[in-house]
Amino acid sequence: MGSLLSISDIKDDVKFILELASKIKAGEMEEKPLEGKTLAMIFEKSSTRTRLSFDVGMHQLGGRAIFLSSNDLQMGRGEPISDTAKVLSRFVDGIMIRAKKHSDVEELSKYSDVPVISGLTDFEHPCQSLADMLTIKEHLGDWEGKKICFVGDGNNVCNSLLLIAPLLGMDISVACPKGYEPAEEILKTAKEYAQENKTEITVTDDIGVALENVDVVYTDVWVSMGDEAESAQRKIDFAPFQVNADLMALANDGAIFMHCLPAIRGQEVTADVIDGPQSVIYDEAENRMHAQKAVLYYYMKD
Numbered sequence: 001m002g003s004l005l006s007i008s009d010i011k012d013d014v015k016f017i018l019e020l021a022s023k024i025k026a027g028e029m030e031e032k033p034l035e036g037k038t039l040a041m042i043f044e045k046s047s048t049r050t051r052l053s054f055d056v057g058m059h060q061l062g063g064r065a066i067f068l069s070s071n072d073l074q075m076g077r078g079e080p081i082s083d084t085a086k087v088l089s090r091f092v093d094g095i096m097i098r099a100k101k102h103s104d105v106e107e108l109s110k111y112s113d114v115p116v117i118s119g120l121t122d123f124e125h126p127c128q129s130l131a132d133m134l135t136i137k138e139h140l141g142d143w144e145g146k147k148i149c150f151v152g153d154g155n156n157v158c159n160s161l162l163l164i165a166p167l168l169g170m171d172i173s174v175a176c177p178k179g180y181e182p183a184e185e186i187l188k189t190a191k192e193y194a195q196e197n198k199t200e201i202t203v204t205d206d207i208g209v210a211l212e213n214v215d216v217v218y219t220d221v222w223v224s225m226g227d228e229a230e231s232a233q234r235k236i237d238f239a240p241f242q243v244n245a246d247l248m249a250l251a252n253d254g255a256i257f258m259h260c261l262p263a264i265r266g267q268e269v270t271a272d273v274i275d276g277p278q279s280v281i282y283d284e285a286e287n288r289m290h291a292q293k294a295v296l297y298y299y300m301k302d
């Protein structure tokens, strides 16, 4: 069955997982499909939504989740990731991990006998983009022919959106300052997906160009976890990319505003936008749980 470290890992099943998520959300799911199953949740970084949504989601599917802070695990004292993976595999049926380094999650997955699900690394945030796409479908009716614009840092959240959008028939643009573009490796793969699905990808520092014909405006923090040392410079570099009412006016009428949260009002987005009528941020947060229940079912059901 493999692991979910990148949207590319579910390239051919993204639609299936999202349809399953809609059914689960609508209550069209057998009772307790993961009864007796346990998910270990390793966190090397802070979390509100990811921790809660996986924990409550496992419970609702009839299983249980165990929170493991890397500060308390022997892994935090230097126990090899390979040993951690092999030992955890003897106890649990799946491992969810939020890690500082994507390569550490790849290593965990390599040595694990049970599925590993990423709850964010420095490179991708696949469960977030699944929840985002569920939210877009609910608000816009479909993905096909729609366009999303990610404004800000070409970070983990942006990378997963770049991969998932073309797989669902959406165009995607990224408006970012020079030097903060998404990873080359991601762009290369995303462009292949776009070619296969006849969609468009644009990366530009011209906000006007990026916002042309856009149905979804998405942003994220300027300073991600791990980038704190660059905080002062980033606040200067990203200032022109703040999502405010003037920027929203460049998008289509009826466009929605999205943010993975946590947000800093007054930095990447103004309060009138994030708390305004176009914002769907709380649906988006709730959908983390519905999307991840589908992921848990997909990877852990016998």
Ligand code: CP
Residues within 6 Å of the ligand: 046, 047, 048, 049, 050, 051, 120, 128, 260, 261, 262
């Ligand atoms: N969006 C998201 O992953 O939130 P948390 O950091 O609170 O888990």
Ligand code: NVA
Residues within 6 Å of the ligand: 120, 155, 156, 157, 220, 221, 223, 224, 225, 260, 261, 262
């Ligand atoms: N890009 C942000 C997302 C937080 C959910 C970070 O990595 O900190």
